[in-house]
Amino acid sequence: MIINVLLVDDRQLLLECLSYRLNNEPTIRVVGAISNPEFLLHEINTNSPDIVLMNIRMKFSSGLDLTIELLKNMPHLRVVILSKYDYVEYVQATYNAGASAFITEEKSTQELVFTIKQVYLGYKLFPKIEENKIDKMLTPKEYEILTRIAEDKTNSEISEEMMISIRTVEYHISSIIRKLNVESRVGAVVTAIKRGLLSIK
CATH class of the missing domain: 1.10.10.10 (Winged helix-like DNA-binding domain superfamily/Winged helix DNA-binding domain)
Known part of the structure:
Protein backbone atom coordinates (compact mmCIF):
# COMPACT_ATOMS: atom_id res chain seq x y z
CA MET A 1 0.00 0.00 0.00
CA ILE A 2 1.41 3.33 -1.10
CA ILE A 3 -0.45 6.52 -0.19
CA ASN A 4 0.16 9.40 -2.60
CA VAL A 5 0.15 12.76 -0.82
CA LEU A 6 0.17 16.28 -2.25
CA LEU A 7 1.41 19.06 0.05
CA VAL A 8 0.09 22.63 -0.15
CA ASP A 9 1.57 25.44 1.96
CA ASP A 10 2.96 28.88 1.24
CA ARG A 11 6.03 28.28 3.42
CA GLN A 12 8.74 26.61 1.39
CA LEU A 13 10.74 25.52 4.42
CA LEU A 14 7.78 23.70 5.91
CA LEU A 15 7.08 22.02 2.58
CA GLU A 16 10.64 20.74 2.41
CA CYS A 17 10.50 19.53 6.00
CA LEU A 18 7.21 17.71 5.51
CA SER A 19 8.37 16.18 2.24
CA TYR A 20 11.53 14.85 3.84
CA ARG A 21 9.73 13.39 6.84
CA LEU A 22 6.84 11.83 4.96
CA ASN A 23 9.03 10.35 2.23
CA ASN A 24 10.91 8.47 4.94
CA GLU A 25 7.69 6.59 5.66
CA PRO A 26 7.63 3.44 3.46
CA THR A 27 3.88 3.58 2.84
CA ILE A 28 3.73 7.28 1.90
CA ARG A 29 4.94 8.98 -1.26
CA VAL A 30 4.90 12.77 -1.64
CA VAL A 31 3.88 13.32 -5.25
CA GLY A 32 4.05 17.10 -5.11
CA ALA A 33 4.70 20.07 -2.83
CA ILE A 34 3.35 23.40 -3.99
CA SER A 35 3.49 26.85 -2.43
CA ASN A 36 1.16 28.48 -4.95
CA PRO A 37 -2.44 27.17 -4.85
CA GLU A 38 -2.92 28.36 -8.46
CA PHE A 39 -1.20 25.14 -9.50
CA LEU A 40 -3.32 22.93 -7.26
CA LEU A 41 -5.69 21.57 -9.92
CA HIS A 42 -2.84 20.96 -12.33
CA GLU A 43 -0.91 19.02 -9.68
CA ILE A 44 -3.96 16.95 -8.77
CA ASN A 45 -4.71 16.11 -12.41
CA THR A 46 -1.05 15.32 -13.09
CA ASN A 47 -0.15 13.33 -9.98
CA SER A 48 -3.51 11.90 -8.80
CA PRO A 49 -2.91 12.18 -5.05
CA ASP A 50 -4.98 10.12 -2.63
CA ILE A 51 -4.73 12.84 -0.01
CA VAL A 52 -4.10 16.58 -0.10
CA LEU A 53 -2.38 17.91 3.03
CA MET A 54 -3.09 21.63 3.07
CA ASN A 55 -2.56 24.53 5.45
CA ILE A 56 -5.69 26.25 6.70
CA ARG A 57 -4.26 29.75 6.15
CA MET A 58 -2.03 30.91 3.34
CA LYS A 59 -1.05 34.35 2.10
CA PHE A 60 -3.38 34.56 -0.86
CA SER A 61 -5.91 31.82 -0.22
CA SER A 62 -7.80 29.88 2.40
CA GLY A 63 -7.33 26.15 2.77
CA LEU A 64 -11.00 25.94 3.72
CA ASP A 65 -12.20 27.65 0.53
CA LEU A 66 -9.90 25.47 -1.56
CA THR A 67 -11.20 22.36 0.18
CA ILE A 68 -14.82 23.28 -0.54
CA GLU A 69 -14.06 23.94 -4.20
CA LEU A 70 -12.02 20.78 -4.63
CA LEU A 71 -14.61 18.50 -3.07
CA LYS A 72 -17.40 19.94 -5.21
CA ASN A 73 -15.75 18.47 -8.28
CA MET A 74 -13.70 15.68 -6.69
CA PRO A 75 -15.76 14.20 -3.83
CA HIS A 76 -13.50 11.15 -3.77
CA LEU A 77 -10.49 13.28 -2.81
CA ARG A 78 -9.51 13.35 0.85
CA VAL A 79 -8.17 16.51 2.46
CA VAL A 80 -6.21 16.85 5.69
CA ILE A 81 -6.04 20.38 7.07
CA LEU A 82 -2.88 21.48 8.86
CA SER A 83 -2.99 24.41 11.28
CA LYS A 84 -0.68 26.24 13.62
CA TYR A 85 -3.54 26.72 16.10
CA ASP A 86 -6.23 24.41 17.41
CA TYR A 87 -8.97 27.03 17.67
CA VAL A 88 -12.38 25.43 18.04
CA GLU A 89 -13.58 27.61 15.14
CA TYR A 90 -10.86 26.13 12.91
CA VAL A 91 -11.84 22.57 13.80
CA GLN A 92 -15.52 23.22 13.16
CA ALA A 93 -14.90 25.11 9.91
CA THR A 94 -12.62 22.33 8.68
CA TYR A 95 -15.31 19.76 9.38
CA ASN A 96 -17.96 21.90 7.70
CA ALA A 97 -15.76 22.31 4.61
CA GLY A 98 -15.78 18.54 4.14
CA ALA A 99 -12.17 17.78 5.04
CA SER A 100 -11.34 14.37 6.49
CA ALA A 101 -9.03 15.48 9.28
CA PHE A 102 -7.57 18.39 11.22
CA ILE A 103 -4.12 18.29 12.76
CA THR A 104 -1.88 20.94 14.29
CA GLU A 105 1.72 21.62 13.33
CA GLU A 106 2.89 20.82 16.86
CA LYS A 107 2.05 17.13 16.41
CA SER A 108 4.83 14.63 15.79
CA THR A 109 5.62 13.07 12.44
CA GLN A 110 4.29 9.78 13.79
CA GLU A 111 0.94 11.40 14.59
CA LEU A 112 0.77 12.98 11.15
CA VAL A 113 1.56 9.65 9.48
CA PHE A 114 -1.11 7.95 11.59
CA THR A 115 -3.65 10.60 10.56
CA ILE A 116 -2.80 10.20 6.87
CA LYS A 117 -3.13 6.41 7.06
CA GLN A 118 -6.46 6.58 8.88
CA VAL A 119 -7.85 9.09 6.40
CA TYR A 120 -6.72 6.87 3.53
CA LEU A 121 -8.70 4.03 5.10
CA GLY A 122 -11.80 6.22 5.16
CA TYR A 123 -11.82 7.52 8.71
CA LYS A 124 -12.36 11.12 9.78
CA LEU A 125 -10.13 12.48 12.55
CA PHE A 126 -10.89 15.67 14.45
CA PRO A 127 -9.74 16.84 17.90
CA LYS A 128 -12.19 16.41 20.71
CA ILE A 129 -13.81 19.69 21.61
CA GLU A 130 -14.27 20.59 25.25
CA GLU A 131 -17.92 20.77 26.25
CA ASN A 132 -17.61 24.36 27.41
CA LYS A 133 -16.47 25.36 23.91
CA ILE A 134 -19.21 23.65 21.96
CA ASP A 135 -21.60 26.59 22.31
CA LYS A 136 -19.00 28.84 20.65
CA MET A 137 -18.91 26.88 17.40
Missing part, protein backbone atom coordinates in the same frame (compact mmCIF):
# COMPACT_ATOMS: atom_id res chain seq x y z
CA LEU A 138 -20.60 28.24 14.32
CA THR A 139 -23.13 25.88 12.82
CA PRO A 140 -22.98 25.14 9.07
CA LYS A 141 -25.97 27.46 8.53
CA GLU A 142 -24.32 30.25 10.55
CA TYR A 143 -21.15 29.85 8.53
CA GLU A 144 -23.19 30.05 5.33
CA ILE A 145 -24.88 33.24 6.53
CA LEU A 146 -21.55 34.72 7.60
CA THR A 147 -20.18 34.04 4.12
CA ARG A 148 -23.09 35.92 2.61
CA ILE A 149 -22.61 38.81 5.05
CA ALA A 150 -19.00 39.00 3.85
CA GLU A 151 -20.38 39.31 0.32
CA ASP A 152 -22.25 42.42 1.53
CA LYS A 153 -25.67 40.79 1.24
CA THR A 154 -28.56 42.33 3.15
CA ASN A 155 -30.74 40.35 5.53
CA SER A 156 -33.48 40.36 2.89
CA GLU A 157 -31.14 39.03 0.22
CA ILE A 158 -29.85 36.33 2.56
CA SER A 159 -33.42 35.41 3.46
CA GLU A 160 -34.38 35.08 -0.20
CA GLU A 161 -31.26 33.13 -1.24
CA MET A 162 -31.44 30.67 1.66
CA MET A 163 -35.24 30.48 1.60
CA ILE A 164 -35.62 31.25 5.30
CA SER A 165 -37.47 34.06 7.05
CA ILE A 166 -35.81 37.38 7.82
CA ARG A 167 -36.44 36.72 11.51
CA THR A 168 -34.48 33.46 11.23
CA VAL A 169 -31.65 35.30 9.50
CA GLU A 170 -31.60 37.89 12.28
CA TYR A 171 -31.56 35.13 14.90
CA HIS A 172 -28.56 33.46 13.28
CA ILE A 173 -26.71 36.77 12.92
CA SER A 174 -27.23 37.49 16.62
CA SER A 175 -25.84 34.05 17.40
CA ILE A 176 -22.80 34.65 15.15
CA ILE A 177 -22.09 37.99 16.82
CA ARG A 178 -22.34 36.40 20.27
CA LYS A 179 -20.14 33.43 19.42
CA LEU A 180 -17.43 35.57 17.82
CA ASN A 181 -17.64 38.05 20.70
CA VAL A 182 -18.10 41.09 18.46
CA GLU A 183 -20.64 43.91 18.29
CA SER A 184 -21.73 44.02 14.66
CA ARG A 185 -21.97 42.24 11.32
CA VAL A 186 -18.82 44.01 10.16
CA GLY A 187 -17.01 42.98 13.32
CA ALA A 188 -18.05 39.37 12.72
CA VAL A 189 -16.62 39.41 9.19
CA VAL A 190 -13.36 41.08 10.27
CA THR A 191 -12.89 38.62 13.13
CA ALA A 192 -13.70 35.64 10.91
CA ILE A 193 -11.11 36.78 8.35
CA LYS A 194 -8.47 37.25 11.07
CA ARG A 195 -9.16 33.76 12.38
CA GLY A 196 -9.01 32.26 8.91
CA LEU A 197 -12.68 31.29 8.77
CA LEU A 198 -13.20 33.51 5.74
CA SER A 199 -10.81 34.63 3.05
CA ILE A 200 -10.66 38.02 1.37
CA LYS A 201 -11.91 37.76 -2.20
